[in-house]
Amino acid sequence: MGYPSTRPRRMRRDDFSRRLMRETRLAADDLIYPVFVHEHAQSVDVGSMPGIRRLGMDDLLRTAEQAVALKVPALALFPVLSGDKSLDGREAWNPDGLAQSAVRALKQRFPELGVITDVALDPYTSHGQDGLVDASGYVLNDETVEALVRQALSHAEAGADVVAPSDMMDGRIGAIREALEQAGHIHTRILAYSAKYASSFYGPFRDAVGSAANLGKGNKYTYQMDPANSDEALREVELDLQEGADMVMVKPGLPYLDIVRRVKERFGAPTFVYQVSGEYAMLKAAGERGWIDGCACALEALRCIKRAGADGILTYFALDAATWLKEEAA
Ligand SMILES: NCC(=O)CCC(=O)O
Numbered sequence: 001m002g003y004p005s006t007r008p009r010r011m012r013r014d015d016f017s018r019r020l021m022r023e024t025r026l027a028a029d030d031l032i033y034p035v036f037v038h039e040h041a042q043s044v045d046v047g048s049m050p051g052i053r054r055l056g057m058d059d060l061l062r063t064a065e066q067a068v069a070l071k072v073p074a075l076a077l078f079p080v081l082s083g084d085k086s087l088d089g090r091e092a093w094n095p096d097g098l099a100q101s102a103v104r105a106l107k108q109r110f111p112e113l114g115v116i117t118d119v120a121l122d123p124y125t126s127h128g129q130d131g132l133v134d135a136s137g138y139v140l141n142d143e144t145v146e147a148l149v150r151q152a153l154s155h156a157e158a159g160a161d162v163v164a165p166s167d168m169m170d171g172r173i174g175a176i177r178e179a180l181e182q183a184g185h186i187h188t189r190i191l192a193y194s195a196k197y198a199s200s201f202y203g204p205f206r207d208a209v210g211s212a213a214n215l216g217k218g219n220k221y222t223y224q225m226d227p228a229n230s231d232e233a234l235r236e237v238e239l240d241l242q243e244g245a246d247m248v249m250v251k252p253g254l255p256y257l258d259i260v261r262r263v264k265e266r267f268g269a270p271t272f273v274y275q276v277s278g279e280y281a282m283l284k285a286a287g288e289r290g291w292i293d294g295c296a297c298a299l300e301a302l303r304c305i306k307r308a309g310a311d312g313i314l315t316y317f318a319l320d321a322a323t324w325l326k327e328e329a330a
């Protein structure tokens with residue numbers, strides 16, 4: 001027999017056999033669209049995230065309509081406050097606050113669209129941290145958890161389908177789950193940001209929600225995870241699942257796919273990935289300069305996140321990607 005004895009290229013030769021042996025598929029069903037909503041009627045561009053705007057209520061509803069039409073299953077809502085920031089972030093659990101009002105408006109118009117809310121204090125605190133701080137600036141765990149419980153309950157009462165604690169306090173999933181059960185919100189899902197790393201890729205997001213100036217030179221190293229760690233992510237995910245999380249998340253995405261793979265293999269739980277603002281900004285910027293094919297690279301990144309083990313992806317490309325996928329299939 002001649003050399004080579006095996007020819008893997010046979011299966012790659014034609015489109016039909018490439019399609020037959022494709023191991024994973026990216027679909028609109030896999031995508032969650034993060035949206036920024038603010039109090040003003042006019043929408044405003046986010047400079048460091050081309051194509052992304054802080055939405056006024058009308059545009060938020062228009063965006064939701066597009067998501068429904070493209071079969072994107074859910075939106076993740078991030079409020080941008082201009083005033084009302086305080087040391088303890090109390091606006092976070094105002095039943096008539098921006099997030100709560102946006103949830104009500106969305107669920108009323110688009111009951112079939114999943115609405116995910118962010119549970120964390122950073123959009124609401126004058127210091128830009130995700131929780132309450134002591135005199136030295138240290139983020140207090142148990143006091144913060146109490147505030148997060150109030151915030152999560154106010155979201156559930158407004159009609160949120162999923163509450164997503166993104167704060168990384170210890171024990172908050174258990175506390176929120178117990179409070180939801182006691183209040184009769186037995187159907188409210190919890191998407192836990194379980195392995196959220198202290199990443200520099202969040203920069204454009206902090207511009208978008210306007211917490212960058214509040215945070216100043218501060219950092220989140222005392223609660224978000226060290227990018228050097230992997231075993232710690234498994235311990236965090238295990239705790240959140242024990243405490244009652246329905247879904248877990250790894251964040252950011254592309255530089256953390258080893259974590260995604262370990263989490264999915266170890267626990268087999270619904271596992272989500274947040275392709276964060278910095279990842280989006282890099283792809284957009286290089287695409288706009290013509291240095292890469294922005295659309296092809298975005299779809300490739302999303303496919304790789306899926307291949308690593310993600311069941312779904314929070315991505316600022318969600319609507320674009322759903323459109324491109326539709327065009328590909330046509
Ligand atoms: N809770 C959301 C974030 O902290 C940042 C997400 C991003 O950078 O896109």
Ligand SMILES: [Mg+2]
Nearest residue numbers: 168169170236
């Ligand atoms: Mg934890």
